[in-house]
Amino acid sequence: MLSPLPQSVTPAPTSAPFGFTGPCLRHARDEEIFGEGETADHVYQVISGSVRTCRTLRDGRRQIDEFHFAGDYFGLEAGDLHRVAAEAMTETTVRMVRRGALSQLAAQRPEVARVLFRLTVEGLQRSQDHVLMLGRKSARERVVGLLVDLADRTGGDELDIPMSRQDMADYLGLTIETVSRTLTQLQGDGVIAIPTTRHIVLRDGVALRRLAS
Known part of the structure; x- marks a missing residue:
């Protein structure tokens, strides 16, 4: 109990x-x-x-x-x-x-x-992927990777982002200025749209996944 x-x-x-x-x-x-x-x-x-x-x-x-x-x-x-x-x-x-x-x-x-073992392994894999991302990927690749991951986990290309830009920066190992600038650049390239601060639309999921890889 x-x-x-x-x-x-x-x-x-x-x-x-x-x-x-x-x-x-x-x-x-x-x-x-x-x-x-x-x-x-x-x-x-x-x-x-x-x-x-x-x-x-x-x-x-x-x-x-x-x-x-x-x-x-x-x-x-x-x-x-x-x-x-x-x-x-x-x-x-x-x-x-x-x-x-x-x-x-x-x-x-x-x-x-078995479920507990799977959850433990999945958590370890995500931690390893996070360390790899912080050590090897550019700012653009990190931001795109986060957007793609959120889309995959929530099952859609219209993202209601619960985290702040500072949260994103602290997860990606970047400054808040770099995160905001990168999102603006991606919007300028036409691969995302940002109707509001907490709502991001992935307009070209194929291109974004290519950038994230």
């Missing part, structure tokens, strides 16, 4: 992962879900909204590790502490599943163990 949560937690209308029935916690924009270095007692699933996971570098700069959207899991750690912090990018609802209970279930049900 999941432990009772504070009064700010409300029951979720959807079934919890792996058959658990549990409550969900609503978070306001920019509210912290858990902090870097805190004990990793729970695994989380985004029910609605969006989450960024990030860490603070030694020089005080922020590095965003990943963006998470509805259906995604996060907070799954190999050790006992969270390596990153998690923050809501929008009004967000997340489900908390006790890590100990999930481990017990994985020991009893091989299909749960």
Whole structure:
């Protein structure tokens, strides 16, 4: 059974992962879900909204590790502490599943163990791709790669971007000025349109995927 949560937690209308029935916690924009270095007692699933996971570098700069959207899991750690912090990018609802209970279930049900293994491998692959992108790709390739990734994950070429330009910069390892300038250049080239700051349309997905590769 999941432990009772504070009064700010409300029951979720959807079934919890792996058959658990549990409550969900609503978070306001920019509210912290858990902090870097805190004990990793729970695994989380985004029910609605969006989450960024990030860490603070030694020089005080922020590095965003990943963006998470509805259906995604996060907070799954190999050790006992969270390596990153998690923050809501929008009004967000997340489900908390006790890590100990999930481990017990994985020991009893091989299909749960396989899902956890797949999630771990997928997270590792995305981390490796992120490191490769930061080390090898130009600013233009990084921005295009993020847009293509968002399109692939959300299933459409019209993107309602939950992250700010600063979020994008901190994920891509660029300055906010470089991100804004690159988006303007892509719009000038006719491969994207930016009707509003948080809405981007991929007008030429084939060209963009070629640029990102």
